Amino acid sequence: MRILDMIKGLFTVREAAGQTIDDDEEGWRRLTGDTDRDLAPVTLRRSREISAWLWQANLMANRIIELPLAYLLADGVKLEVNDPDAQAMLNRFWNDPINSMDLKLEKKVRELALFGEQCYPAFVNDHSGHVRLGYLDPALIETVVTDPDNPEQPIGIVTVKDKKGGARRYRVIVNGDEDDLFSARTREIRDTFDDGNAFYFNINGLSSGARGRPDLLASADWLDAYDDFLFGEVDRNRYLRAFVWDVTIKGANEEAVKQRARDIEAPAPNSVRVHNDSEVWAAVTPDIKSADTSESARLLRNHVLGGATLPEHWYGGGGDVNRSTGESMGDPAFKMMSMRQRTIKYMLEQIARFAIRQWAQANQKAIDFGDGDFLPSAVFPEMIARDTTRYAAALQQVIAGAAHAVSNGFISKKLALRLIATVASQLGVEIDIDEALQEAIAAEQTEKGKDVFPDPLEK
Structure with missing residues (x-):
């Protein structure tokens, strides 16, 4: 039975499923309609269990999760902010012995891929404002309640009931002024979530659905089929190596054959066997007419890896790949990883x-996130080492060409700097064009002994 068939509920015994509905939501209709594109609760729960099992037991599934994780986090992540006091506070948050983000971020990103969603209750020290994060297993989330006026925005989390019949209700954290963000009706609903605040993030979801989906959901059956295929190959090779001794006794009647069968023993390796010319021994191996199955294995493997946007040479399949084509074949994978990196960056920020x-x-400190001094940024290192030689050569040619164009009056200095900045950005250097132009003009005027600097925007 295929894994997704199991997910769909094709069992002799079926599980009961339901959904928690807030009492105060009765009689209200979403402005955007009643379409719910989430997986059924049983299906979602089963998909998470299977994803975790595949990650543990299936080599390819494990690599599909772990390879992007290594590219994203292997070199570490930092939270940065311009204000020194805020930076010190973020450092305390990051290194807090409970938060331990250097250690726990890897688990959080891994489980985001495996389960499709993450929920972190937030605990705030009333005196210092210091924040510590908890963890709520997605299996304990019964319902994600969304804004009745905007199904894209989650506003509350309802957990499954405990043994005493109680459920916790967490208010989803939204950075902003509630009066500006939500209608009066939505604020009333959010007030019913009074068991604490929590962050909620999901991936692979839809605008009209509140829940995320595991990365391995679509490939689960094919990953299982590839495992079955390889185990079948192991059995086939075991059969191919098997053999039996076929013994022919010439001129013997039935009784003599039976007597010899009772007395005969298979010879041990490197032993001596002695018989006369009336007895013939032959080792017989099975001939099951099996063709080479390497292409079938490659077809099935590439079907799974293609769905995960991973090139086959990352999984040991060379194919017709050299260094040049190998680098270009990795581009789609890095684009997908960049998308996931943007999601993680958003979560951390x-x-x-x-x-x-x-x-x-x-601390009664007035801040404005419109001011760049307090706007935090999650900084990720480059996922791969850049080949700077070609960009360095291109930069040299662009500088020479731009200088020639400026000297002949074809383009302005500002446009020339914009061309240079475009290539320099590929080397990881960001150039502020206006600032660089002012400095260049100032240096030029100083060299000429002039005190008046022209407006760079006029150039």
């Missing part, structure tokens, strides 16, 4: 903004 807000409120 939202958590950092909340931590800064709580710290500022506790």
Whole structure:
């Protein structure tokens, strides 16, 4: 039975499923309609269990999760903010013995891929505003309640009931002024979530659905089929190596054959066997007419890897790949990883903004996120080492060409700097064009002994 068939509920015994509905939601209709594109609760729960099992037991599934994780996090991540006091606070948050983000971020990103969603209850120190993060297993989330006016925005989390019949209700953290963000009706609903605040993030979801989906959901059956295929090959090779001794006794009647069968023993390796010319021994191996199955294995493997946007040479399949084509074949994979990196960056920056807000409120410090001094940024290192030689050569040619064009009056200095900045950005250097132009003009005028500097925007 295929894994997705199991997910769809094709069992002799079926599980009961339901959904928690808030009492105060009765009689209200979403402005955007009643379409719910989430997986059924049983299906979602089963998909998470299977994803975790595949990650543990299936080599290819494990690599599909772990390879992007290594590219994203192997060199570490930092939270940065311009304000030195806010930076010190973020450092305390990151290195807090409970948060331990250097250690736990890897688990959080891994489980985001495996389960499709993550929920972190936030605990705030009333005196210092220091924030610590908890963890709520997605299996314990019964319902994600969304804004009735905007199904894209989650506003509350309802957990499954405990043994005493109680469920916790967490308010989803949204960085901003509630009066500006939500209608009066939505604020009333959010007020019913009074068991604490929590971050909620999901991936692979839809605008009209509240829940995420595991990365391995679509490939689960094919990963299982590839494992079955390889185990079948192991059995086939075992059969091919098997053999039996076929013994022919010439001129013997039935009784003599039976007597010899009772007395005969298979010879041990490197032993001596002695018989007369009336007895013939032959080792017989099975001939099952099996063709080479390497192409079938490659077809099935590439079907799974293609769905995960991973090139086959990352999984040991060379194919017709050299260094040049290998680098270009990795581009789609890095684009997908960049998309996931942007999601993780958003998650970390939202958590950092909340931590800064709580710290500022506790210390009665007025801050404005429109001011770049308090706007946090999650900084990721380059996923791969850049081949700087070609960009360095291109930069040299662009500088020479731009200088020639400026000297002949074909383009302005500002446009020339813009061309140079475009190539320099590929080397990891960001150039502020206006600032660089002012400095260049100032240096030129100083060299000429002039005190008046022209407006660079006029050039």
